[in-house]
Amino acid sequence: xxxxxxxxxxxxxxxxxxxxxxxxxxxxxxxxxxxxxxxxxxxxxxxxxxxxxxxxxxxxxxxxxxxxxxxxxxxxxxxxxxxxxxxxxxxxxxxxxxxxxxxxxxxxxxxxxxx
Numbered sequence: 001x002x003x004x005x006x007x008x009x010x011x012x013x014x015x016x017x018x019x020x021x022x023x024x025x026x027x028x029x030x031x032x033x034x035x036x037x038x039x040x041x042x043x044x045x046x047x048x049x050x051x052x053x054x055x056x057x058x059x060x061x062x063x064x065x066x067x068x069x070x071x072x073x074x075x076x077x078x079x080x081x082x083x084x085x086x087x088x089x090x091x092x093x094x095x096x097x098x099x100x101x102x103x104x105x106x107x108x109x110x111x112x113x114x115x
Contacts, residue, residue: 015074019094020067023101028055031105053109062113066104071097 028034033055035041040055053059074093 011077013076014068015076016071016097017068019097020071020101021064023094023097024060024063024067024104027098027101027105028053028060053105054112054114056114058113059108062108063101063104066107067097067101070100070103 025034025038029036029038031051031053032041033053041052053063072093
C-alpha cells in the first residue's frame with residue numbers, strides 16, 4: 001500500500017509558504033499595489049504606473065512562485081512548526097524571506113507575463 005494511502009499528509013505544511021505570502025502582501029500594501037484589505041489598488045492594475053507593481057492574479061502568482069523557489073522550504077506538521085517566536089534562526093529566516101520577496105516583486109515588475 002502506498003505511503004499516501006496509509007498516512008494523512010494534509011497536516012504537513014511548508015511554513016515558508018505562509019511566511020512568503022504574508023510578506024508579499026505586506027510589501028505590496030507598502031508599495032501601493034494593494035490596499036489595506038488586500039485588494040488591488042487602482043494604480044496597480046496591469047502595472048499602470050512604473051513605480052507601483054502590478055497586482056493582477058498572474059503577477060502576484062509569479063511573485064509568490066519566484067519567492068518560494070528561492071527560499072529554503074521549512075516543513076512542519078503544524079503551523080506553530082519548528083520556529084519559536086524570537087529565535088535568532090527565525091529572525092534570519094524572516095530577513096531572507098523579506099529579501100527574496102522584494103527581489104521577486106522587482107523581477108516580475110521588470111518582466112510581467114502580460115503587456
